[in-house]
Amino acid sequence: xxxxxxxxxxxxxxxxxxxxxxxxxxxxxxxxxxxxxxxxxxxxxxxxxxxxxxxxxxxxxxxxxxxxxxxxxxxxxxxxxxxxxxxxxxxxxxxxxxxxxxxxxxxxxxxxxxxxxxxxxxxxxxxxxxxxxxxxxxxxxxxxxxxxxxxxxxxxxxxxxxxxxxxxxxxxxxxxxxxxxxxxxxxxxxxxxxxxxxxxxxxxxxxxxxxxxxxxxxxxxxxxxxxxxxxxxxxxxxxxxxxxxxxxxxxxxxxxxxxx
Numbered sequence: 601x602x603x604x605x606x607x608x609x610x611x612x613x614x615x616x617x618x619x620x621x622x623x624x625x626x627x628x629x630x631x632x633x634x635x636x637x638x639x640x641x642x643x644x645x646x647x648x649x650x651x652x653x654x655x656x657x658x659x660x661x662x663x664x665x666x667x668x669x670x671x672x673x674x675x676x677x678x679x680x681x682x683x684x685x686x687x688x689x690x691x692x693x694x695x696x697x698x699x700x701x702x703x704x705x706x707x708x709x710x711x712x713x714x715x716x717x718x719x720x721x722x723x724x725x726x727x728x729x730x731x732x733x734x735x736x737x738x739x740x741x742x743x744x745x746x747x748x749x750x751x752x753x754x755x756x757x758x759x760x761x762x763x764x765x766x767x768x769x770x771x772x773x774x775x776x777x778x779x780x781x782x783x784x785x786x787x788x789x790x791x792x793x794x795x796x797x798x799x800x801x802x803x804x805x806x807x808x809x810x811x812x813x814x815x816x817x818x819x820x821x822x823x824x825x826x827x828x829x830x831x832x833x834x835x836x837x838x839x840x841x842x843x844x845x846x847x848x849x850x851x852x853x854x855x856x857x858x859x860x
Contacts, residue, residue, distance in 0.1 A: 622654050622680065623799070623806035625743050627713065628848035631793030632660045635850055638791075639737040641666060645708040648731065650697050650724075651715020655681035655690075657741075661711070662688045669702055671695040697724035702731045709737040716740035717770035725782040732855050738785060739852040742771050746794075746845035751838065755808075758830045763817050771813065775851050785853035792850065796843040801835040804844065 641647060643665025649658045652670035654677055661668050668690040672678040682692050695701040697712065697719035710728045712719075728738050745752050759766050776788040799807070808814065808831055818824035 622656075622684070623803045624656070624810060625795075625797035625799075625807075625844065625846050626656055627660055627741060627743060628793030628795045628846075629660065629663075630795070631741075631791060631848045631850055632657075633664070634791055634793070635739060635852060636664055636666075638852065639709050639739070639854075641709055641737075646706065647709040647711060648700065648702055648707045650695070650700055650710060650712050650728075651718070652681055652692070653677045653713070653715070655684040657711060657713030658685055658690055662690060669693065669707070671700050671702065698727055700727055700731060704730055705733050707731055707736060708733055709739065711738075712740040714742050714771065716775060717742070717773075721775065721778050722782065725779065725784060729782075729784045729855060729859055734855065735857065736855045737852060738779070738855070739850055740775060741848055741850040743846050743848050744772060746847065749845050751842065752845075754834055755831055758834060759814065759827060761830075762823055762827050763814075763819075766814075766817055769813060779851065779853050783856075784859040785855055788851055788853040790849065790851050793848045794845070795848070796845050798841055799844050800841050801832075801838060804835060804842070805832045 646667045649670045652658050652672045658668050658670045670690055670692045673696050779788040815824045
């Protein structure tokens with residue numbers, strides 16, 4: 601079920617990337633399971649997936665029998681997410697990390713899959729505090745490619761030949777100091793799960809087309825398209841399908857009793 605309303609203003613517009621986003625790797629199932637066990641989340645509990653995109657994290661949460669409220673500000677991303685989770689125990693709505701539109705104290709856990717880097721983190725943590733139940737949990741996560749892998753090194757070389765100062769920004773930075781500084785949570789902790797994701801050469805190229813950080817730093821559409829073409833050309837000599845190494849990195853913390 602989707603709850604539609606006017607799109608909020610956001611700094612990152614994923615409209616052009618939405619159709620490519622599903623080509624990205626899913627999150628490590630083992631890491632998600634470990635996280636939910638730590639949190640004590642069980643089938644039937646209600647959790648929120650904020651910045652849910654096309655439903656990558658939502659789908660993993662649904663596998664564990666959780667009831668999910670998926671919040672996504674971008675219409676194109678949200679429409680794909682609705683299709684990807686049709687018939688499941690999920691309700692989609694419009695909102696942002698800073699203003700989710702979700703009810704007070706309604707959730708056992710609030711999770712951010714590849715989205716905590718594109719919000720005002722201090723304001724978002726205050727919003728998370730508002731919507732969490734007492735002793736509820738916050739978690740954010742990202743998939744990181746293994747940059748020691750020879751193919752990933754070659755792709756990095758292509759990117760940096762056009763953008764010498766290229767940076768992945770907050771998505772590769774440890775957010776624990778920001779979480780702790782809020783004063784709302786117990787000391788933030790981390791866990792990770794390494795895995796490989798089988799992708800065709802075409803899927804790898806499509807996944808790069810969804811990369812908003814790369815497009816921003818490319819500066820213009822022509823440079824971005826040139827980088828994508830060169831990545832595609834570099835893949836021409838590779839097998840039709842490849843196992844791409846990833847690590848899902850998760851950061852989590854529990855709401856303090858006096859923070860409600």
